[in-house]
Amino acid sequence: MKKILFALVIAVLVVAAYGIYQWNKPHRDVQGEETKLILSSDSxxxxxxxxxxxxNKMFLDQAVVVKGEVQSIEGDSTTTVLLPGAACSMEVDKLSVKKGDKVKIKGICTGYDDLFQEVRIDRGVLIQ
Amino acid sequence: MKQLLIIAFTVLSTVAYSQKYFTRSGEISFYSSTPVEDIEAHSNSASSIFDAKTGAAEFSVPMKSFQFEKALMQEHFNENYVESDEFPKGTFKGKFTNIENVDFSKKGEYPVNVEGELTIHGVTKEIKTSGYFIIDNGIKGEAQFTVSPSDFDIEIPDVVRDKIAKVIKIKVSMNYKEFKR
Incomplete structure (x- = not known):
């Protein structure tokens, strides 16, 4: 009887711990992810x-590194760096890049925007 | 010379008339409120273009760009509800039906009506709502409306039915810039 009770208590604790872990699990660490998807923004x-x-099967929701020359930088709520064929929403707003710089940006590919015919990258960070 | 001037004027007035505005960093947020739990999510990656003459407007937002407070909620939203691997974006195509009431060159707050087709989760619905253009140092468009997940074939399982509102409030806020070709 005691053994059964003990097993039950353990089971409940394990389930509770798993639940708490799931509830509080951290957000994805995009910058910490390894990626082989490294390519130019126009390709x-x-x-x-x-x-x-x-x-989409290959890139959507994946960490990617896009390379390209900065076309322009737009910003109000979020700084967006435009590369040829890709718009990258940046994680930080203050950036030390300007038009014409060749950059590499790592972020999540969130798909294709038909309005501007360009790929969207989110949570972007300049690398190197 | 005169002819040149006339041509120049014609070209200029056409340009001024087909004035377009755009943004790539519009904010879209949604709110689900129940006695059990309040849930909200935000995206700063919505894109939009509208024509100040015709009122034609388009919006697009990557579903994967919505950020939730809890990673678990974000996962459920993407995997179970909007199925963003299959349907990666939400779009709206429509028009501001009374755009002529907005004077884009004069500071002020102008109410506008919007109607068109909203597509989420691969399902398209007609919606009508109202919003504002706030002309100040820039051009800001704001609107609020509600949608029901069930209208877009989004099934909410019984276990979480108390936690997710039947009606979700959506807020849209766009800082537009002039579109120069």
């Missing part, structure tokens, strides 16, 4: 232009 746009479905 990423080209892949999306050719076949959005297969591009």
């Amino acid at each position: 990423l746009q080209m892949l999306y232009g050719q076949n959005p479905d297969s591009a």
Whole structure:
């Protein structure tokens, strides 16, 4: 009887601990993720232009590194760096880059924006 | 010379008339409120273009760009509810039906009506709502409306039915810039 009770208490504790862990689990650490998806912003746009479905299978929600020359920097609530064919919403607002700089940005690919015909990158951080 | 001037004027007035405004960093937030739990999520990555002459407007937001306070909620939202792997964006195509009431060159707050097609989770619904253009140092568009997950074929399982509102409030706030080609 005691043994059963003991096992039951343990089981409840394990379930509770798992629940608490799940509830408080940390957000994704994009910058800490390894990625092999490293490519120029315009080739990423080209892949999306050719076949959005297969591009989504490969890139959507993945950590990616896009390379390109800064076309412009837009900002109000979030700083957005425009590379050829890709718009990157940046994690921090103050950036030491300007138009014409060649940069690498690591972030999550969130898909293709038909309005501007460009790929969207979120939570971007300049690397190197 | 005169002819040149006339041509120049015609070109200039056409440009001024097909004035377009855009943003790539619009804010869209949604709020679910029940006695058990309040849930909210925000995106700063909404894009939008509208034509100040015709009122035609388009919006697009990557579903994966919505940030929740809890990682678990974000996961459930993406995997179980909006299924963002299959339906990566939410879009709206429509128009401001009384755009002529807005004087984009004069400071002020102008009420506007919006109607069009909202697509979420691969399901398209007609919606009508109202909002404001706030012309100050910039051009800000704001609107609020509500949607029901069930209208967009989003099934809420019984276990969490008390925690997710039947009607979700959506807030849209866009700082527009002039679109120069």
